[in-house]
Amino acid sequence: MHFVIIGNGITGVSAAITARRLLPEARITLVGAESAHHYSRPALMYLYLGHLRYADVKPHADWFWAENRLELLHDEALGVHTAARTVQLAAGPSLAYDRLLLATGSVPRIPGWPGRQLRGVQGFYGLPDLESMSRDTQGVAHAVVVGGGLIGVELAEMLHSRGIHVTWLVREGRYWQSVLPAEESAMLEAHIRDQHIDLQLTTELRELRGNAQGRVQAVETTTGQVLPAEWVGLATGVQPNLVLAQAAGLATDRGILVDEMLETSAPGVYAAGDCAQHRRPAPGEVAVEQLWYTGRMQGETVAHTICGEPTPYRRGEWFNSAKFFHLEYQTYGRVPAQPTAGIASFCWQHPNGKHLLRINFCGADQAVTGVNTLGLRQRQDVWEHWLREKTPIGTVVAQLAAANFDPEFARQHEPAIRRAFAQQFPSIAVEKPRRKGLW
């Protein structure tokens, strides 16, 4: 069997590695247009910060591919002939496949602001973006970041590390308001401003202004300010990369439409990762998942199906994590941004503004439904267990130390958390607490 994968991001690579394990004899080819080898996209910022070199952000050493007989093609796929089962490449001869996986990822979604094409204005997704950013931010004093998501904070941190003054425009009234409840937003806003980032909420970009050389010079905002900006980062989100799927005539909507088995409308052609859209997502789950972890899981799942072990994609409990300058964020289960009927929410904050824990639970049976933390590390498998078993909040609060993943000697906040819980929910009994750790 020849298994061809378009896209050497985490999705395609996870599929290739899993397929190699399941089918030691199969021929597996990975086509990637962006780079010869797979690299970690979330690590791009560390290259700019000078923490790491390019070789350090490759998840596998270069010998790994040849030793595991994974053929790499640094090339762009231009088209797919689904009837003939061939892929047309830009530079090489066309490739015949038995099974094809599209793992083409995302592209930045950038509204057509006036001045969008000026030099020094860009999105941030891949290696070429990193290169242009490295080039264009040299000697820059003022930069503007547009868009309040996770790429926005990375851009702000990157620029800040070079001593560039950053103004950050966020459309919403509070930070990451579509995802975070109000307390989390407030803590992050304060934290970001602590880092001397000029965070401007309820403010949008109206227009980009250039100089005579065609380079950006200033931006005008919807609040009427004109801000100096020799560089502007647009972090207004990403959308599935559909170029190849559309050229191949596959059914698409926002993403490449796939069923539970991650199969597209064409037989033998699958899609997974950022580029895929689930036709029928499970209740409470999103149709397009744009995360590293879900990419890896989808890649693994689809490889099973392709290798003759049909496996529907089940993500399991939602989880995510990120870092806002020095403040770590983790979430497990569901924590809606807005108060939700039937869901109670317990929230504890440390007076120093650097630690927060929120646990949501069901009003009816007191089963925990989700957790958010800032500045605290939680053990994923413990939370997974609590969420799956619908553990009552009283037990969880008592046993919170079991989920503590902070380093040894770190201050433990469980007693303070239990006191806060008793205050906020005096009617709920908390069991006897247990100590931290595996012992």
Next chain:
Amino acid sequence: MQDHPTPSLALAQPPPAATPPGEKLPLAAVALGLLALLVAAADADHNRARLSLYAALALVSGGALGWAWLAFGRPAAGWHPHDLWRRASTSRGAVAWATGVALTGFYVVLYWFPGLLENLIRALDPFSAWLRHRAADQWLLYGTFYTLAVLVLGGRALWKYRSTRYHLARTASVMFFQLGFSFLLPGLLLALQQPEYYFSYFWPLKYDYLFPDAVGKLLHGGGLGVFMVFWGVVLSFLATPVLTYFFGKRWYCAWVCGCGGLAETAGDAYRHLSDKSRTAWRWEMRLLYPILGLILLLTALLWVGASGAVPALGVVTGPLGQLYGFAIGSIFSGVVGVGFYPLLGSRVWCRFGCPMAAYLGLLQKHFSRFRISTNGGQCISCGNCSNACEMGIDVKQYAQRGAPIVRAACVGCGLCATACPRGVLNLENGPREGRLAASTFIHADSLRIL
């Protein structure tokens, strides 16, 4: 494979991070101090040399502390190794080569041409008389420099890692053991007419402590000597396995050992330079365990020789002992181990040469409650952990498979856990059952990683 050149990420290299103006003053003090050190070394007038030496130590220490405070104490607490791979001093650039050559040169002079240091050594006489009731020698000079390096750059580490209490405790511990157990206490023993003994070093690292000669001399010396032998034997053969069972080898390598102490303080800026490649790992296997074997063999032969059972043994043990002392004790642990910090990373000796590390590592891997847990499926394969590992462990290879990290080499410094931006890693002691169990969130594949 068709291989387009990777977009050269070096292409748009920004100018290397400029040193903020404020930091130039303390750095100038360090430079002046080094100059004063040269003056002291060149001055045959003992009084003037002594003044120059004290001025040198004050300028270098004060300047380094001042610089460390400006660079690490003032900015927000947290892990931000900005520009690490862009500065000439920390990315094997010109500054690193110059530092490496100077350090290596110092070791060469110290071991083989101590006469060149005569003026410096004499300048320490009053101090030596006060502490040890005897004249200074080159080892006191070395000990003074060493201890100052651990203390001053330990200060830097305390500022740098103040957001993590594990590192504060660990750094304070190595500073304490260096100053107390490896500097003041041996001096005091000499003052009391006792054998010089380092309670924080044991066989097989301090290999001659269990040689028949040394044991004989100590036992001859009366009560304290007997205690020293007892202490050495107990720590080598009883405390080491027991403590390693509970805490992993970190109790020694990252909390007590003087070599580790220097690596964690003076060497901290170079930790990322350790080679993570498979080739490096193979060299590690080729060197580390044979060296352990060699010292085991040598010690055993010496005892057999001393028992008089095989009279002809002296022909073998004499040269073997000399070879070991020269090649491993001097060249490897000193000249290469420390001299090459700026080029090869801070734990070259610990990783490739130290027989104690090999011994502790075997215990840690097969007989310990220690592991580094990985947190479910959250690794983003960014490589920060591997980059921070001074022992050259490619931590990410384990983390991205959700596998706990149980490696003989790991000294438990905890930096991988600190460097991870997603809180994926945690140093833990726990039950041995299930110690190697991988996370259920990732299907750890069976493809080779080493």
